[in-house]
Amino acid sequence: xxxxxxxxxxxxxxxxxxxxxxxxxxxxxxxxxxxxxxxxxxxxxxxxxxxxxxxxxxxxxxxxxxxxxxxxxxxxxxxxxxxxxxxxxxxxxxxxxxxxxxxxxxxxxxxxxxxxxxxxxxxxxxxxxxxxxxxxxxxxxxxxxxxxxxxxxxxxxxxxxxxxxxxxxxxxxxxxxxxxxxxxxxxxxxxxxxxxxxxxxxxxxxxxxxxx
Amino acid sequence: xxxxxxxxxxxxxxxxxxxxxxxxxxxxxxxxxxxxxxxxxxxxxxxxxxxxxxxxxxxxxxxxxxxxxxxxxxxxxxxxxxxxxxxxxxxxxxxxxxxxxxxxxxxxxxxxxxxxxxxxxxxxxxxxxxxxxxxxxxxxxxxxxxxxxxxxxxxxxxxxxxxxxxxxxxxxxxxxxxxxxxxxxxxxxxxxxxxxxxxxxxxxxxxxxxxxxxxxx
Numbered sequence: 328x329x330x331x332x333x334x335x336x337x338x339x340x341x342x343x344x345x346x347x348x349x350x351x352x353x354x355x356x357x358x359x360x361x362x363x364x365x366x367x368x369x370x371x372x373x374x375x376x377x378x379x380x381x382x383x384x385x386x387x388x389x390x391x392x393x394x395x396x397x398x399x400x401x402x403x404x405x406x407x408x409x410x411x412x413x414x415x416x417x418x419x420x421x422x423x424x425x426x427x428x429x430x431x432x433x434x435x436x437x438x439x440x441x442x443x444x445x446x447x448x449x450x451x452x453x454x455x456x457x458x459x460x461x462x463x464x465x466x467x468x469x470x471x472x473x474x475x476x477x478x479x480x481x482x483x484x485x486x487x488x489x490x491x492x493x494x495x496x497x498x499x500x501x502x503x504x505x506x507x508x509x510x511x512x513x514x515x516x517x518x519x520x521x522x523x524x525x526x527x528x529x530x531x532x533x534x535x536x537x538x539x
Numbered sequence: 540x541x542x543x544x545x546x547x548x549x550x551x552x553x554x555x556x557x558x559x560x561x562x563x564x565x566x567x568x569x570x571x572x573x574x575x576x577x578x579x580x581x582x583x584x585x586x587x588x589x590x591x592x593x594x595x596x597x598x599x600x601x602x603x604x605x606x607x608x609x610x611x612x613x614x615x616x617x618x619x620x621x622x623x624x625x626x627x628x629x630x631x632x633x634x635x636x637x638x639x640x641x642x643x644x645x646x647x648x649x650x651x652x653x654x655x656x657x658x659x660x661x662x663x664x665x666x667x668x669x670x671x672x673x674x675x676x677x678x679x680x681x682x683x684x685x686x687x688x689x690x691x692x693x694x695x696x697x698x699x700x701x702x703x704x705x706x707x708x709x710x711x712x713x714x715x716x717x718x719x720x721x722x723x724x725x726x727x728x729x730x731x732x733x734x735x736x737x738x739x740x741x742x743x744x745x746x747x748x749x750x751x752x753x754x755x756x
Contacts, residue, residue, distance in 0.1 A: 513606070
């Protein structure tokens with residue numbers, strides 16, 4: 328072996344070793360990505376849901392009634408409402424008529440259209456179907472696993488629930504019921520009504536005599 | 540008079556001539572391969588404080604992404620769910636599991652769960668989920684088969700070149716807009732039978748920005 332072939336061999340095997348240690352593209356790693364030149368990757372502003380050490384628990388004693396858990400997003404001061412977020416429409420936001428009772432119709436600002444029912448079906452399958460299953464029977468896939476639920480989700484085809492006014496389903500979504508927690512944070516107002524309309528449709532579909 | 544340089548030194552120019560291009564090619568190749576975000580970023584898979592598995596929840600149980608990432612269609616940011624979303628179920632199932640202790644604590648004390656962020660663009664690049672989902676780009680085009688991941692990892696490099704590859708030719712990545720969260724919809728297979736230009740539910744042609752201020756604003 329001449330010297331130059333030996334050197335070539337050495338260089339190649341060295342490159343091989345580096346490649347072996349460094350791995351291939353797309354290799355899994357728990358180490359954060361290395362960026363040598365960080366230019367302006369991290370600017371002095373906060374993204375949604377980022378941590379802000381300024382509000383760390385150290386400050387809790389002096390935090391008055393502010394959130395002191397290190398969130399960059401600040402919670403509104405208790406007892407205040409942001410402009411435009413006051414839910415003052417009893418009909419739309421609580422499903423209650425002038426007499427203060429749940430009514431059996433959609434609020435007047437939301438017309439019943441095929442698009443609304445499509446939307447309701449889609450949203451029902453996202454938010455309710457894991458527990459109540461696609462037809463409302465209460466045997467959703469999440470309840471069949473991991474030892475089962477402590478309390479079975481209600482069967483939406485139950486005669487008691489069929490007799491409930493439409494706004495009752497809106498009310499359950501907003502306030503929860505028994506062991507079912509509130510879905511108000513996950514589902515915007517209009518979608519809640521769409522889901523309520525879809526639940527009624529499911530019930531009607533299972534009723535042999537009257538349709539709606 | 541003996542030679543000042545021994546005989547083998549005659550080969551030095553030749554060796555340099557051969558090795559230098561090799562070394563240069565090696566350096567170029569190495570930088571091309573190893574300095575690319577495909578190497579530095581893709582595959583990042585941090586360990587999370589709670590061993591939450593998308594494979595179990597989104598894959599086996601078939602939960603829709605939007606059950607948890609419910610702001611994804613309404614906001615730029617696809618929110619990581621708060622502990623209450625987990626407690627919807629975990630107040631009723633696996634209530635004693637030690638793996639979920641952090642979630643239960645977070646629910647009662649309001650202490651945030653310190654999830655480790657996986658995908659992060661530099662602050663100077665602007666990204667918004669809304670127009671992409673409204674245009675019918677599926678989650679799996681950018682995040683890979685999340686429903687098969689026990690631990691979330693970065694599937695794509697999220698580099699500028701990667702964004703532009705799609706922006707220059709978005710049609711192959713488009714799908715019907717009610718299929719965006721469907722992980723089984725494969726653009727390579729199902730996409731053949733779908734033509735975005737003929738979809739009646741679309742009112743306009745998609746027009747992704749290629750000019751700098753589209754993403755650096």
